[in-house]
Amino acid sequence: MKPVVLVTRKLPAAVEDRLLRDYRPRLNPEDRLYDGDSLIESAAGADAIVACHTERFTAQVIDRLPQSVRILANYSVGFDHVDIDAAKRHGLVVTNTPGVLSDATAEVTILLMLGAARRAGEGERLVRTRTWKDWSPAFMVGTQVTGKRLGIVGMGRVGQVVARRARGFDMTIHYHNRRRLPPDQEQGAIFHPTPEDLMPNCDFLAFHCVSTPETRRMLNTERIALLPDGAVVVNASRGAVVDDEALIEALKSGKVAAAGLDVYNNEPNIHPGYRDLPNTFLMPHIGSATKETRDAMGFRALDNLDAFFAGREPGDRVA
Ligand code: DGY
Numbered sequence: 201m202k203p204v205v206l207v208t209r210k211l212p213a214a215v216e217d218r219l220l221r222d223y224r225p226r227l228n229p230e231d232r233l234y235d236g237d238s239l240i241e242s243a244a245g246a247d248a249i250v251a252c253h254t255e256r257f258t259a260q261v262i263d264r265l266p267q268s269v270r271i272l273a274n275y276s277v278g279f280d281h282v283d284i285d286a287a288k289r290h291g292l293v294v295t296n297t298p299g300v301l302s303d304a305t306a307e308v309t310i311l312l313m314l315g316a317a318r319r320a321g322e323g324e325r326l327v328r329t330r331t332w333k334d335w336s337p338a339f340m341v342g343t344q345v346t347g348k349r350l351g352i353v354g355m356g357r358v359g360q361v362v363a364r365r366a367r368g369f370d371m372t373i374h375y376h377n378r379r380r381l382p383p384d385q386e387q388g389a390i391f392h393p394t395p396e397d398l399m400p401n402c403d404f405l406a407f408h409c410v411s412t413p414e415t416r417r418m419l420n421t422e423r424i425a426l427l428p429d430g431a432v433v434v435n436a437s438r439g440a441v442v443d444d445e446a447l448i449e450a451l452k453s454g455k456v457a458a459a460g461l462d463v464y465n466n467e468p469n470i471h472p473g474y475r476d477l478p479n480t481f482l483m484p485h486i487g488s489a490t491k492e493t494r495d496a497m498g499f500r501a502l503d504n505l506d507a508f509f510a511g512r513e514p515g516d517r518v519a
Contacts, residue, residue, distance in 0.1 A: 201224075202222065202223050202224045203223055203224065203247035203248055203505075203509050204223070204224045204225075204226065204245060204246045204247050204248075204268075205219060205223045205224070205225045205226065205246060205247065205248045205249070205250055205505065206225075206226045206239075206242055206243050206246040206248070206249045206250070206269075207219060207225050207226060207227050207228060207249075207250045208228060208234050208239070208249065208250065208251045208252055208254070208255050209228055209231055209251075209252045209254065209275070210227070210228055210229060210230075210231035211227075211250070211275065211494075211498050212491070212494050212495050212498055214495050214498070214499075215495060215498025215499065215501075215502065218498075218499070218502055219250075219502065222502070222506070223248075223505070225250075226242065226246065233254060233255075234255050236256070236258070236260065236261045236264075239255060239261060239265075240261065240264045240265060240266070243265055243266050243268075243269050244266050244268075245266065245268055246266065246268060246269055247268055247269065247270060247271075247509075248269065248270065248271045248272070248273060248505055248508070248509075249269055249271075249272050249273070250273050250274075250275055250501055250502075250505070251272055251273075251274055251275065251281075252274070252275050252276055253274070253276045253278055253279075253280075253281045254281075255281065256281050257272065257281060257282040257283060257286075257287070258283050258286070259283045259285070259286035262282075262283060262286040262287055262290055262292060263286065263290070265290070265292070269292065270291075270292065270293060270508075271292070271293040271294075271295070271504075271505065271508045271514070272287065272292055272293070272294045272295070273295045273501045273502070273504045273505045273508075273514075274294065274295060274296045274297065274501065275297060275497050275498060275501045276296060276297060276488075276497070277296050277297050277298050277299075277300075277301055277488075278296070278410065278411065278437075278438060279294060279296045279518050280410065280411040280412070280438060280440070282294055282519070284518065284519045287519040288519050292519065293508060293514065293517060293519065294517070294518050294519035295501070295504035295508075295514045295515075295516045295517050295518060296516050296518050297496075297497045297500040297501055297504075297516060298357060298516055299357055299500075300493060300496035300497055300500050301358070301487065301488040301493050301496075301497060302357040302358045302360075302361045303361055303493070304487060304488050304489070304490045304492070304493040305358045305361075305408075305436055305487040305488060306358055306361035306362045306364075306365050307365075307490075308436050308462050308483065308486060308487045309358075309362045309365075309406055309408070309434055309436045309487075310362070310365050310366070311460070311483070312406075312434040312435075312436060312460025312461065312462060312481060312483065313345055313350075313366075313404055313406070313432065313434050313460060314345060315460050315481035316432050316433075316434060316458035316459055316460035316479070316480070316481040317342050317343040317344070317345050317404070317432050317457075317458060317460075318342040318343075318345075319340055319342045319458070319479075319481075320481055321478075321480065321481045321482065322340065322478050322479075323340055326340075342458075343403075343430065343432055343457055343458065345369050345371070345404070346369045346370055346371075347369070347370045347371065348369075348371055348372075348403035348404055349371065349372045349373075349374055349401050349402060349403045349404070350362075350363070350366045350371040350372070350373055350374070350402070350403070350404045350405075350406060351374045351375065351376070351392075351398045351399070351401055351402030351404065351405045351406070352373065352374070352375040352376075352389075352406050352408055353375070353376050353377075353395065353398065353405070353406070353407050353408065353409050353415075353418065353441075354376075354377060354407060354408035354409025354410070354415075354437065355375040355376075355377040355381055355385075355386075355389070355408070356377075356408060356409075356410075358408045358436075358437075359375065359377075359406075359408035359409075360381075360385060360387075362406060362408060363375070363387065363389055364387070367387075371404070372390070373387075373388070373389035373390065374389065374390045374392060374398055374401040374402065375389050375390070375391060375392065375398070376391075376392045376393070376394065376395050376397070376398040377391070380393075395418060395423055396423065396426060399423050399424075399426035399427050400426055400427070400428065402427055402428065402431055403428060403430075403431055403432070404431065404432045404433075404434065405419075405427065405431060405432070405433050405434070406434045406435070406436070407419070407434070407435045407436070407437040407438075407441050407442075408436070408437050409437055409441060410437070410438070411437070411438035411440040411441060415440070415441050416440050416441065417440070417441070417442070417443040418441045418442075419433065419435075419441060419442045419443060419446065419447060420443040420446050421443070421446040421449070421450075424446055424447070424450045424455060424456065425455075427455070427456065429454075429455060430454070430455075430456075430457040431455075431456055431457065432456070432457055432458050432459070432460070433447065433456050433458075433459045433460075434459065434460040434461070435459075435460075435461050435462065435463055436462040436463060436487045437463060438463050439461075439463045439464035439465040439466070439467065439470075440465060442461075442465070444464075444465055444471040444473065444474075445471075445473075447459060448471065448473035448474065448477070451477050451479055451480065452477070457479065458479040458480065458481065459474075459479070459480050459481070460480075460481040460482075460483075461474065461480065461481070461482055461483070462483040462484075462485055462486060462487050463485055463487070464485075467485055468484065468485075470482075500516065503515065504516050504517075
């Protein structure tokens with residue numbers, strides 16, 4: 201008998217086709233959002249769940265999941281929506297999809313850097329609302345990206361691709377990571393053992409770390425004060441790494457010239473302060489949103505399921 205798989209969101213057609221071929225999937229053609237209760241109800245009798253970061257697998261939800269569910273194969277690299285300790289307690293296998301979204305996410309980071317530094321949001325609004333009046337030497341002057349210092353927090357797969365792309369803009373790469381990378385991965389990037397060491401070297405600061413209790417609100421008032429005046433902050437990792445009040449204050453004072461954000465605390469109901477500021481360039485969590493990457497994420501999640509049900513260790517097991 202093919203295993204029953206609850207699929208929490210509508211996935212790309214090629215991924216759903218493979219699910220239909222190899223499993224008995226419970227698909228979600230309307231792409232409706234599950235909350236804790238409806239997740240538990242819909243998982244009745246399922247052997248596995250393919251989930252996204254839009255569902256929260258708290259300890260309470262995991263405690264109440266039917267015992268038949270043995271694996272949670274996430275369609276995401278981030279797994280901060282899953283209480284990993286609770287999963288381990290229940291023997292629930294959890295996997296993610298690393299690697300396949302590095303290029304797409306790095307593209308969005310470069311977009312955020314350029315968009316924030318060159319005031320793309322403001323410019324687009326002017327053109328669209330017919331309020332663009334004139335050209336002048338002082339009009340829409342932003343911050344040049346080329347040749348600047350880029351500080352990257354979290355030099356994993358995505359951080360390293362961002363560094364490679366940024367070198368195309370002659371940027372000097374500084375980074376902070378839990379451990380220093382070997383020279384072949386560092387590629388000349390300058391390691392800083394603490395965020396405090398990194399901050400003064402960041403004309404641009406990009407976050408690519410995972411959201412953990414240690415990285416939560418890593419960008420706070422104290423660390424912002426260590427940035428050079430007029431720095432640009434971008435975030436395509438998780439909103440939780442930023443203290444919103446602190447960043448908004450710094451954007452208002454000009455300490456931070458601009459911010460490019462793709463991820464937020466409490467998505468999609470983000471801190472309203474970001475919307476009101478002219479110097480924010482805001483995207484709706486689209487880091488991995490390319491056809492190629494969304495297919496690859498699905499196939500990676502299914503590779504993990506296939507391995508599990510064939511009695512092998514899934515390649516991307518995180519619990
Ligand atoms: C990820 O894979 O973590 C992306 O943020 C989408 O969930």
